[in-house]
Amino acid sequence: MCGISAYASSKPRNFVESAKTVLTLLIELQHRGQEAAGIASVDATTGDVRVVRKELLILDLLFEFLRESKDFTGEVFGCIGHTRYSTSGSYGASLAQPVAIGDRRFRIVLAFNGNIVNYRELHEFARSIAPEVAPKAENDTEALAQAVYALSKEEGWDVVEALRRLPEYVIGAYSIVAITSEPRLVAARDPRGFRPLSYSFNGSEVFVASETSALQVLDLEWREVREGEIISFDGRSLEVSKASVTAEPIPCIFEYVYFSRPDSYFNGISIYNTRIRMGESLAKVMPVDADVVMPVPDSARPMAIGYSMASGIPFGEGLVANKYVGRVFISMPNWRDTLSRFKYGVIKHTVNMRRVVLVDDSIVRGTTMSYLTSKIRRAGAREVHVRIASPPFRCPCFMGIDVASRKELIAWSKSSVDEIRQTLGVDSLAYNTIENLVSSVGLPKVCHACFSCSYRFFGLSVDELEKMSSGRSACVGSHTHTQV
Ligand code: SF4
The missing domain is CATH 3.60.20.10 (Aminohydrolase, N-terminal nucleophile (Ntn) domain)
Incomplete structure (x- = not known):
């Protein structure tokens, strides 16, 4: 990207x-x-x-x-x-x-x-x-x-x-x-x-x-x-x-999930509206009893709004992202850990003594989510439930995002969603389904290889593609x- x-x-x-x-x-x-x-x-x-x-x-x-x-x-x-x-x-x-x-x-x-x-x-x-x-x-x-x-x-x-x-x-x-x-x-x-x-x-x-x-x-x-x-x-x-x-x-479904700006259109489809639909479908398949729905800003905000609308749980802003830090996911690897620690502040008033649903667009390496959930707990949240608007990110991308190897991915290195939940230290963790994600976009075909590990469009396996690209x-x- x-x-x-x-x-x-x-x-x-x-x-x-x-x-x-x-x-x-x-x-x-x-x-x-x-x-x-x-x-x-x-x-x-x-x-x-x-x-x-x-x-x-x-x-x-x-x-x-x-x-x-x-x-x-x-x-x-x-x-x-x-x-x-x-x-x-x-x-x-x-x-x-x-x-x-x-x-x-x-x-x-x-x-x-x-x-x-x-x-x-x-x-x-x-x-x-x-x-x-x-x-x-x-x-x-x-x-x-x-x-x-x-x-x-x-x-x-x-x-x-x-x-x-x-x-x-x-x-x-x-x-x-x-x-x-x-x-x-x-x-x-x-x-x-x-x-x-x-x-x-x-x-x-x-x-x-x-x-x-x-x-x-x-x-x-x-x-x-x-x-x-x-x-x-x-x-x-x-x-x-x-x-x-x-x-x-x-087209890359991750453009709709994360990359593109919410005010952009891709293939004639509004990124913002697509993210709202992703949040709505997530609430239907992965409901939870809670007091407030809050986004990991900024890309997950429309998804959290969608989750709130479909579940009836009030929406609240509980995290403040320092915009001057830039996007952690696309920062250089040696900076990602440091930036994840310091990018977000917690609005204590939103989370203190409450059961929180934290909505994010995706979990790739898991670095940011670990820091966020422990900060939210320290700010007094009674329960932290994480809801992810896309499925587990399990395979690398060869079409323009920087995931050179499966070993970097938390969904690849852990054997189950519950193991990821334990690593993140949260009360519950649930992901959206590929079917919901694809229908939120509404196009007949999209690339979702980072979730499905299917690269059939190139006629090559993930091992062959990894060998051909062979890192940096x-x-x-x-x-x-x-x-x-
Ligand atoms: S694998 Fe496909 S959907 Fe995933 S980021 Fe790459 S191009 Fe996008």
């Missing part, structure tokens, strides 16, 4: 103005990644590429960028941006995006959200067509950029045709934004449509963002990029084409401000 954004206009714009637009969109996507951020552009006349990548939150990058803006001159066709949540390679800025690839003949800057399982194969394949472009490192972003470059070369420098063919070679998930030196802005989603992507076009400007909420905040009319679709803007017109292969769409690869170098 990462956030990506892009902007291009029919008239070349000052680099700083174009970058500000992309960073403004990216600020609304900060929840999708907080390790590093970057922007890239292609000069409107020279085709030169400029990349700025830093280990900063987007707002800080914007402020720093504006302070240094006297150094940034020239007019650009457009910019792309990225906020990083790493799922492969090292953590932090060293593998930040966007990446640039190519030479005077054809250049491309690219950023993506997702994860490429067979990136080593993709490197091999790209090298066989375009040995002249050596990637800076062996990782999925560089492999994707190299493959798009190589396929463009094979297609007579036609990047749209390259993106049409890309799914023939990729095992994994991607939503891409890229700008070429032609110049052309392209945005594409893989045919299974794991990750979201949306855009707005007003006749002369194109705005692209991972989630609709970023476009909504700017009061832009939006449309989602459909699974397997490629959007292309050359400064004159916007064209939409389809990938050369089709597949059954299986080494990276080469750090590029915080380059001109290529």
Whole structure:
């Protein structure tokens, strides 16, 4: 999971103005990644590429960028941006995006959200067509950029045709934004449509963002990029084409559970309403006698509201999340434990001498939930009942969330729900069912592999996928401000 954004206009714009637009969109996507951020552009006349990548939150990058803006001159066709949540390679800025690839003949800057399982194969394949472009490192972003470059070369420098063919070679998930030196802005989603992507076009400007909420905040009319679709803007017109292969769409159900903002829409479905339905169904299948229903803020709030509405138990805010700490789940592993301890405060008035139902979206590693329940007990709760709006998270994701191994998952390492309950030290623990989760979304098919451990859509077992992705690869170098 990462956030990506892009902007291009029919008239070349000052680099700083174009970058500000992309960073403004990216600020609304900060929840999708907080390790590093970057922007890239292609000069409107020279085709030169400029990349700025830093280990900063987007707002800080914007402020720093504006302070240094006297150094940034020239007019650009457009910019792309990225906020990083790493799922492969090292953590932090060293593998930040966007990446640039190519030479005077054809250049491309690219950023993506997702994860490429067979990136080593993709490197091999790209090298066989375009040995002249050596990637800076062996990782999925560089492999994707190299493959798009190589396929463009094979297609007579036609990047749209390259993106049409890309799914023939990729095992994994991607939503891409890229700008070429032609110049052309392209945005594409893989045919299974794991990750979201949306855009707005007003006749002369194109705005692209991972989630609709970023476009909504700017009061832009939006449309989602459909699974397997490629959007292309050359400064004159916007064209939409389809990938050369089709597949059954299986969007990530975890976008509805946790990743996406509640004010976003994914496949035309409101994230907020879906979370309410998840809470309602949870209350029906896993009722409990209690005095107050409270959420683990923020993503579980609509689920707790749904639970409260369906059960009749009053809703209350009992936990306060320090927003400046960011999202613990997507923070770097060496920080997760510390952040879990200090992120939340308890409102004693809500919990003291009461039987509490604590609703959360999911339990992945169990770190945060352990700290929370012991804090709630120390604040005087008589009973603590935990209700989880999704089923036990039992298997890794190979499509864009950072769970490299089953051993990290509490539902995998413990033999039963009761054993997890004992580890958390709570009076009762219950999860929602896959059937309820899927019907809350309302789509015919979704990916729920992290709950069901079924990766049949790739025709591979979890062991084969783990072997192919084989954890986090080494990276080469750090590029915080380059001109290529
Ligand atoms: S495995 Fe889980 S997190 Fe990964 S794409 Fe599927 S539903 Fe989403």
